[in-house]
Amino acid sequence: IDYKNVDPRIETALYYGFTPLASPVSITKEDRAKADELGDDAKVESSTLMPTLEEKVALFRHYADKNLFECAQPIMYCTEFSSGNALKKKTGERRLSYEIMGSGKSVGEATLIQVAFATLKDESHGELSLSLNSVGDRESVNRFTRELGNFYRKHIASLPVTCKTLLRKNPLALLSCEHEKCKALAEEAPKSIGFLGDESRRHFKEVLEFLEELEIPYRIDHHLLGNRAFSSEVLFEIRETLADGTVRVLCSGGRYNILGKRLGLKREVPSVGMNLLLTRAGKEVVAPRTIRFKKPTIFFLQLGFCAKLKSLRVIEILRQVRIPLYQALNRDKLISQISSAENLRIPYSLILGQREALENSVIVRNTVSRAQETVPLCKLAEYFKKMKLG
Numbered sequence: 001i002d003y004k005n006v007d008p009r010i011e012t013a014l015y016y017g018f019t020p021l022a023s024p025v026s027i028t029k030e031d032r033a034k035a036d037e038l039g040d041d042a043k044v045e046s047s048t049l050m051p052t053l054e055e056k057v058a059l060f061r062h063y064a065d066k067n068l069f070e071c072a073q074p075i076m077y078c079t080e081f082s083s084g085n086a087l088k089k090k091t092g093e094r095r096l097s098y099e100i101m102g103s104g105k106s107v108g109e110a111t112l113i114q115v116a117f118a119t120l121k122d123e124s125h126g127e128l129s130l131s132l133n134s135v136g137d138r139e140s141v142n143r144f145t146r147e148l149g150n151f152y153r154k155h156i157a158s159l160p161v162t163c164k165t166l167l168r169k170n171p172l173a174l175l176s177c178e179h180e181k182c183k184a185l186a187e188e189a190p191k192s193i194g195f196l197g198d199e200s201r202r203h204f205k206e207v208l209e210f211l212e213e214l215e216i217p218y219r220i221d222h223h224l225l226g227n228r229a230f231s232s233e234v235l236f237e238i239r240e241t242l243a244d245g246t247v248r249v250l251c252s253g254g255r256y257n258i259l260g261k262r263l264g265l266k267r268e269v270p271s272v273g274m275n276l277l278l279t280r281a282g283k284e285v286v287a288p289r290t291i292r293f294k295k296p297t298i299f300f301l302q303l304g305f306c307a308k309l310k311s312l313r314v315i316e317i318l319r320q321v322r323i324p325l326y327q328a329l330n331r332d333k334l335i336s337q338i339s340s341a342e343n344l345r346i347p348y349s350l351i352l353g354q355r356e357a358l359e360n361s362v363i364v365r366n367t368v369s370r371a372q373e374t375v376p377l378c379k380l381a382e383y384f385k386k387m388k389l390g
Contacts, residue, residue, distance in 0.1 A: 003291045007094055009278045010078055012119045014293050015319040016111055016312075017076045017327055018098060024082040025097075031057045038262055039229050049237075049252035049275045053229050055081055055097065056256050059273070060263050063101055072340075073102030074271075074330050093279045094286075103330040104257060104270030106203050107308055109234050110210030111329065112274045114312045116238055116251045117216060118319070119276065125240050125250065130211070131221035132236040135192045136200035138258050141228060144195040145171060151189050158185065175223050191222045200233060206305075207234050213309045230259040236274075250277045298325040298384075299341035300350045303334050307357040314352060314362065314377065321381040325350065341367070 006020045013020075035054040058081065062068075068075050078098045098115060100108045113130065120128055135141050149171040156164060158181050159174075166173050175186045196204065211218050226235045235254035239247050253274025260269040278286075298318075302311050311329050318325060326344060328337045341349055351363040351372075362380060365372035375383045 001293045001295060003293060005288045006291055007096070007278065007286060007288055008291060009094075009119060009123065009286060010096065011291055011293075012122060012319065013078050013098060013115050014291070015324055016115050016315060017329075018115070019077045021077050021079040024080040025058050025062050026082045027054055027058045028061075031061060034263070035229075049095070049249050049277060050226065051097070051253065051256075051273060051275055053227055056230050056259055056273075057263065059097075059099060059101070059271075060260065060265070060269070063269065064265075068101070074108070075099070075101045093277060096276050096278060097273060098253075098276060099271065099273040100330075101271040101273075102269055103272075104203075104255075105330050106206035106210065106234075107311070107329045108272040109207045109236065109253075109255070110214070110312060112253055112272060113211065113216065113236060113238075114214055114316065116253075116274060116276055118316065119278070120238065120240070120250060123278070126243065127241040128250075129239050129241065130216055130218040130236060131224055131239065132207070132218055132234060133192060133221050133224040134196060134200060134204040134234050135225060135231060136196040137232055140192070140195050140197055140200050141232065144190065144192045145228065147190045147195065148172065148175075152185070155185055170228070172225050172228060175225065186223070192225065193220065193222065203233055209309060210312065214312055226254050230256040230262070232257045234272075250279070251275065294324055296324040296326045297346060298323070298348045298350050299337075299344065299346040300325050300327040300329075300352070301334060301337045301341065302329065302352045304354040304357070306354050307352040308332075310352060310357050310360075310377075314350070314380070317377065317381055318384065321385060323381070323384050 003020050010020055032054050034057045038053060063075070078096050080094065080096055098112055100111065117128065135144065149167065152159065152167050152171055152174055156167070159167065160179050160181060163174055163177055163179060163182055174182055175189060177183070224235045224237060225231070231254055233255040237249055238251035240250050241247050251274055253272065255272045257268060257270040260267065300311070300314065302308050308329065315325065315327065326346060328340055331337055347367055349365040349367055351365060356362055360377045361374050362377065363372050364375050364383065
């Protein structure tokens with residue numbers, strides 16, 4: 001498979017199922033007008049990498065224009081935006097958007113975070129740290145916003161004049177205000193995580209379980225709230241601490257499950273995405289080129305949540321030795337995954353069930369001869385290399 005004129009640094013994402021778009025997604029005047037209509041003044045940005053409403057509007061327009069409703073879900077791709085509120089580029093820097101549209105499963109956030117960490121580590125970045133939070137579904141956000149407004153109204157006498165105006169417009173913005181009185185109140189203010197419904201709490205817990213399985217350290221940042229016009233469920237940021245102590249954001253993302261219907265779609269399209277800053281500060285500029293990606297000869301099947309937790313580790317093991325595979329991590333039913341494998345006529349299946357997950361192993365099955373063998377995860381890369389698949 002040839003991917004023409006793409007940044008070679010996105011190759012990591014290909015192993016996790018992302019496809020680079022041939023051209024950037026354009027943000028039109030109509031997209032900006034729609035964003036203004038929906039209330040783009042509702043944003044609470046913690047960094048210039050935070051996805052904007054006009055970007056999300058453009059993504060949904062692309063989704064509808066290409067009739068992606070009819071394709072197998074989810075749709076996973078990476079792209080750039082050709083205009084709009086994009087980060088001003090410096091030499092050697094690119095800001096790419098990675099999107100998973102059509103799935104509400106927690107493995108979506110885990111996949112994006114894993115891709116971001118793997119990509120940034122390959123770029124030899126320094127100390128990386130992950131912050132995340134959850135604002136829950138629409139009802140959770142409304143409950144939190146209402147209680148937050150009530151809290152600040154009780155303390156309105158302590159607020160500076162400008163912040164009293166901000167309280168009427170968007171109480172969430174007060175949490176990131178740098179005024180000393182606002183900073184003190186923010187520590188006592190209600191936290192969004194305390195207003196999650198049962199499903200949102202379960203979803204957040206699953207994301208944290210993925211991170212623990214992947215051994216990615218994290219901290220909960222209660223001030224990470226995104227844009228209330230579209231942000232829902234889990235939000236995250238990855239920061240780098242430089243040798244001089246400077247901290248910069250390299251990745252910002254989260255869910256936007258609630259936006260589809262606001263844009264007039266007949267049904268919601270649960271989605272999650274991130275903006276990732278690819279930078280080669282002090283190094284040579286990375287020129288776009290054609291990437292030749294071998295057609296996978298392995299289809300990865302997993303059964304049960306315990307197995308799904310280990311799935312991203314399996315993909316990373318094979319990525320390290322440049323062995324691509326097909327996967328359907330966003331599907332739970334085995335029959336659905338087997339059907340996909342059969343349609344693609346893949347010669348080998350990699351099967352990870354509950355028992356294998358507990359034993360840190362996988363079953364390698366020849367789809368023609370039906371012969372199969374159990375292989376420990378620690379020997380998986382070596383096993384496939386001997387078969388000359390890598």
